[in-house]
Amino acid sequence: MHRRADAIAAALGRGDDVAFVRAPGRVNLIGEHTDYNGGWVLPMALELDCLVGYRPRTDGAVNVVSLDAPDDIAPWTDALLEALADEGREAVGLDAAVATSVPMGAGLASSGALSIALGIALCRVAGLVLEPPVLAEACRRAEERATGVPCGFMDQMVAALGRPREPLLVDCRDAAVERVALPDDAAIVVVDSRVRRSLSDGRYAERRAACDAAAERIGVPSLRDATPEQVADDPVARHVVSENERVHRMVRALRAGDLEAAGAVLTEGHRSLRDDFAVSTPELDALVERLLGLGAYGARLTGGGFGGCVIALVARDRVPDVDGVVCVC
Ligand code: GLA
Numbered sequence: 001m002h003r004r005a006d007a008i009a010a011a012l013g014r015g016d017d018v019a020f021v022r023a024p025g026r027v028n029l030i031g032e033h034t035d036y037n038g039g040w041v042l043p044m045a046l047e048l049d050c051l052v053g054y055r056p057r058t059d060g061a062v063n064v065v066s067l068d069a070p071d072d073i074a075p076w077t078d079a080l081l082e083a084l085a086d087e088g089r090e091a092v093g094l095d096a097a098v099a100t101s102v103p104m105g106a107g108l109a110s111s112g113a114l115s116i117a118l119g120i121a122l123c124r125v126a127g128l129v130l131e132p133p134v135l136a137e138a139c140r141r142a143e144e145r146a147t148g149v150p151c152g153f154m155d156q157m158v159a160a161l162g163r164p165r166e167p168l169l170v171d172c173r174d175a176a177v178e179r180v181a182l183p184d185d186a187a188i189v190v191v192d193s194r195v196r197r198s199l200s201d202g203r204y205a206e207r208r209a210a211c212d213a214a215a216e217r218i219g220v221p222s223l224r225d226a227t228p229e230q231v232a233d234d235p236v237a238r239h240v241v242s243e244n245e246r247v248h249r250m251v252r253a254l255r256a257g258d259l260e261a262a263g264a265v266l267t268e269g270h271r272s273l274r275d276d277f278a279v280s281t282p283e284l285d286a287l288v289e290r291l292l293g294l295g296a297y298g299a300r301l302t303g304g305g306f307g308g309c310v311i312a313l314v315a316r317d318r319v320p321d322v323d324g325v326v327c328v329c
Contacts, residue, residue, distance in 0.1 A: 004099040007067055008053035011097040018053045021124070023116035023159040025049065025102030026109045027190055027302045027311050027329075029167050030269050031247040033277060035152025037211050037240050038173040038222035040247040042180070043109075043154055044188065045162030046329060050100040050113035056125040057093035064118065067099040076111075079145035080119055083138040084128070092126040103326060105196040107301070107308025111147070112155025115139035132160040133175035149199045150208050164329055169251055173224060182329075183257045187316040190302075190309050190326040191291065193283045197307030204304055207277065210236045239277035243269060263297025263313045270300030279305025287324075288312075294320035 009018050024045035031041035057063075062081060066073035081089075098118060102110040119139045123130060130138070136156035143151055152172060161177060162168050169178040182188070214237035215223050218230045223240040231237035246265050253261035270288050274280035284301045287310040291299040296312035303309065314320060319328055 004051050004067075004101070005053065008051065008097040008099055011065055011067060012053055012055060012095055015055075018055055019121075019124070020051060020053050021117050021120045022049045022051045023113045023120070024162055024164070025113045026155060026158040026162060027188060027309070028154065029188070029311070030250045030265055030300075031154075031243060032269065032273055032303070032305070033207060033211070033279075034224075034240055034243050034247070035154040035170075035172045036150070036208055037215070038224040039240065039244040041154045041170050041172060042167045042247050042250055043158040043162065043170070044167040044182070044329070045158055045164050046102070046108065046190070046327060047164055048101045048103075048108065048327060050098060050102060050110070050117045052096055052098050052117040052121045054094045054096035054121040054125065057095060060091050060093040062093050062122075064096045064098065067097060069104065073098065075146040076114060076118065076142065079142035080115060080122060080139065082145065083142040084119065084122055086141075087128070087130055087134060087138050089123060089126045089128045094121065094125045096121055103192065105198065105308070106192055106326070107197070107303030107305075108190070108326070109155035109159065109303065111143055112139070112159040115142050116156055116159035133157065136160050136175075147200050150205055151199070167254065169247070180251055180254050183254060183259065185257075185316050186259055186262075187314050187319060188329050189291070189296075189312045189314055189319055190329070191287055191312065191322055192309050192324045192326050193281070193287050193307060194324060195281055195283045195307035197304075199304050199306070203279070203306060207236065207279065211240060235276040235278070239272045242272055242276075259297045259313060259315070266298030266300045266311070266313055267292065273301060273305055277305075281307055283307075284310055290322065291320060294322065296320065
């Protein structure tokens with residue numbers, strides 16, 4: 001953190017008047033591809049975060065540099081300015097520099113962390129105060145504009161509100177949140193498959209369109225309202241309906257401190273993403289099996305899929321020794 005803060009201050013030059021804001025990356029414990037179907041998600045903030053240093057400018061210019069991906073920051077800045085203008089942000093300028101510790105393209109929502117941290121900085125210099133769900137939705141729109149991916153707002157919600165070891169139950173229909181504690185004797189291990197993926201290759205959008213089509217065919221506003229019987233013959237929709245049920249089962253298991261039951265939900269969720277929703281890869285499947293073989297209570301891919309990271313629920317005093325551990329939380 002200090003080293004990143006120093007690098008940011010150096011990039012901004014002169015003076016000690018730099019203000020900082022941070023927003024975390026996340027893992028999603030369960031509730032995958034349910035956010036854009038009006039369902040429930042259970043993401044948890046990581047200690048890894050995006051750090052933004054900024055200083056207001058009086059001339060209205062907005063200059064943002066990224067210390068990690070210098071060529072990629074302009075579309076984000078433009079999209080955020082546009083989305084925040086929709087929320088009433090006046091054109092007040094800043095100089096800002098961004099540095100992240102969330103690995104990119106690993107399914108840990110590095111872009112959610114970036115958009116929330118930069119979004120808060122832009123709001124602060126303009127004196128604009130937004131409720132977290134409004135900020136999250138604006139940053140979601142910015143992400144869709146910047147990347148073309150029609151994502152939901154799970155990542156932005158947890159970047160705005162999440163805390164480590166405190167899974168956040170979000171009802172994506174009305175943005176109501178409840179905090180759930182990870183039992184003291186449990187840990188989540190995050191392991192990188194090293195398969196890099198981009199959700200902008202069209203496969204995420206395809207899944208989303210299939211969900212919308214299924215809801216229309218069934219005659220419900222979104223798949224959150226569908227019953228298991230209505231989706232029995234449609235694997236994509238079946239995943240969404242069964243996944244919503246798993247979110248509630250996971251919350252009950254965590255609140256009861258039942259790690260066996262919580263682990264079973266994770267592994268079942270992975271099989272549903274693999275077999276019904278079809279967003280896993282052989283590398284992710286192998287990693288899940290390896291972690292289960294090493295005694296994890298349960299394991300699954302986390303995030304949108306097609307690569308990235310696997311999470312495993314383990315006893316806190318028995319963290320398995322595997323290659324590719326990003327963090328233990
Ligand atoms: C990505 C999106 C989220 C969510 C997940 C899948 O992370 O940004 O909105 O849809 O995929 O659960």
